[in-house]
Amino acid sequence: MKRLLKIYLDKPELAGIVLLIILIAVFQVTSRGFLLSYDNLRGVLGLLPEMGMVAMGVTILMIAGEFDISVGSVFALAPMVMAITNNMGVPFVPAVLLGLLAAAGIGATNGMITLRFGIPSFITTLGMLFIARSITVVISGGFPPLLSADIPGWIFTQYIGLIRMSMFWFAGLAVILAITLSLMNLGNWIKATGGQIDAANAMGIPTSRVKMFCFVLCSMLAGFAGIVQVLRLGSPLPSLGEGLELQAVAAAVIGGTSLFGGIGTVVGAIVGALLIRVIDNGLVLSRVDANWFKFAIGSLLILAVIGNTWLRRQSRRIKLET
């Protein structure tokens, strides 16, 4: 019993799941049954992968003790690079890889600057938020290029019944990342690096390389998510993903990621992203003025952090015995 309680308290993402279920029940009523209808679920689940992937990257980087708020800009830059190179004659797959490479480059730059100069990654990536956005607008030439009609965008956008193809990519990545984080030594290193960097260094963990990896991973996930969204929309708007960085951080935190590093899960990131999507959708369906959306997310964010802090304190009082 004590054990179950502790497991529950130690996993803030479970609290998020409980909250999610409650919200779904409430919105199901207020939307007069439309929330869980086939058409609406299709819509909500179709959009989830895009934000979910960004949230996973941000979460893992936060566990490693760093921030990335340039993800919204990378989200726009990667598909822009893909579209432009594709229009210049580069085939689809290499063009996608070029887009991802651009994202990786931004992540590596974030990491290098942060680690080399020992400055807060919040500042580095705030700078990068502007820089990457500016590059996106400049290379777009001011108006969004159209995607050529013959690219196989369906590998991300095609619906199979209830589910879009992008969901499979998302789920696959989520499983790989969740396993990495909890069952690979790299995951152990990421947690130790973010939680207690001196201890990690002393045990011979290559903390700089661990952080570098997380910066690049975070950027690439954001870039990939952007590419998926652009293939869905058909055109890479230079303004894509504005404000996404804050939603991604919110999703991570709502899902139980600590702002001080060392604590967080992939499942938490997904639950956080799902909560945000459900609130967005549920408010619309309930005919609440759309301007309340940010109010709701803001309140949820603050409450989640208060709640998680409290849960963690309770958990610490419970000691397991063998």
Add this chain to the structure above:
Amino acid sequence: MGQLLQFDGASMDDSKTTAPAADKTPVIELRNVSKTFGEVRSLSGIDFKVYPGEIVGLLGDNGAGKSTLVKTVMGYHRPDAGGEIFFKGKPIRDWSVNRARSLGIETVYQERALAEKQPIWRNMFMGREPRTKWGLLDVKRMKSESARLMTEHMGFTSAAVHPDNTVMTMSGGEKQGVAITRALYFDAELVILDEPTMGLSLTETKKTLDFVGNIKKAGKSAIFIDHNIFHVYPVVDRLYVLDRGKVAGVYTKSQITMEDLIDRLYRVARTGSLEEAKPA
């Protein structure tokens, strides 16, 4: 391992050339090692040896350079140019924490080297996680081994040792126990203990000192730093006294009584020299 090392030959005030068991190669040897941090010279021209099966004590005032010295030994700091490190007689250039650990040098830090937010089982194997044939962490083994090691080696009562407990929830002594157990588990050749008894209760201090004794019984070496000479003297074979980054004296225990040593330490603190103060 009943046979202890016999130290003889070196005279008491011959501070630089004490060579116990001169026929043996030191496990670790530093030659002319200096370490500068910007303006601060923490170590200057240190010559230092630890022989197999030997417990070496490091004494010295706050800021004397004890921690810097052991951090250099365990690869955390790189010595300034001109300094050399030898492991079992071989000069080693690419000295790093990983290199040192792979050669069997383990540390129990002054600042406790545990990831506080993680459970014990993740800490116990940090940096050298055992893996299954699939390449995944062998979580089952990590947990059961952690529990076993903690009870067997540290005599922990059951409450503290559940491998799922977060380190943050443990007492200072318990945390030190995890760090010491970890060093022991990795079958260290040389265990470095930097003030392992800091902030510990009497009984937990006793446990730690017993552990230092166990290192010797197992035929391994240790470097032991502690401000309390009553902790250091009984367990060591040889003592280095550091003063402002320099070796001020090396003593074989059989050649100096605790009283004499205390006298000399006072003298270092007062005059900066171990020898009788010259009339001004």
